Amino acid sequence: MAQNMGWEVSGEGYWKKGPWTAEEDRLLMEYVKLHGEGRWNNVATLVGLKRNGKSCRLRWVNYLRPDLKRGQITPHEESIILELHARWGNRWSTIARSLPGRTDNEIKNYWRTHFKKKGKPSSESTTPEKSSAHMVRRQQFQQQQQQRHQQDQMDVNAIMSFMFKDSDDDYLPILTQSMQEMSYPSCGGVLEEQGLLHSMISGYGSILPEASNEDITIWDGGLWNLDDRYHQLS
């Protein structure tokens, strides 16, 4: 295999590498809309996106999935991560299943950034002054990052709302399945039952919640932050 200026030459042709463009995102979402998730190696042939299957799957899972929760990790989520990491170690995907809307990559990055260096949980365990200063800096940074993400997400939202506005029923099974594949098989069904899932898709442009610290619901023994979605929908 050869690599050249962000392109990778393989037996199948040229695969683009590096950061994704808005146009590539649009093509990938178009693929999912038409063919559902999976069979990622077909993306290139079916919608003309010059990315390999792995790259497409990763982009969808970590960035484009409509059920992703954006914004900073809340203190409650942080405590969950700490608890589950203590129990399971670096099993990020397992931990992620207990935090719907969060990806394994996101949790892994969060852990490495905030806890890894310290060699133990609770990075704010030095002095209180340092702790609060660190917290403030961290929150400022996260807010800035979030603003950047929101701008990006606005682009994605525009595409999403355009693509899915007339096809809720087509997309519903995919989202429902995504929900059910998480640890809590009842989630997808319950949401659908309550008409929430439909609303989530219809109002997709507005479901990018700033996570609330409260109202974390224990659901079938798992954790689910309903508050922010309910507020968006009510």
Added chain:
DNA sequence: AATCTTTGCAACCGCATTGAA
């Protein structure tokens, strides 16, 4: 003002697992 360092995240890589042929 310029340079160096730190931070957080997106994306890639290699390996393991799964499932179909």
Added chain:
DNA sequence: ATTCAATGCGGTTGCAAAGAT
């Protein structure tokens, strides 16, 4: 039983932005 493609997972890297010197 074997092979092979697709997918999943965890570790790692590269880069942009902000802070520190």
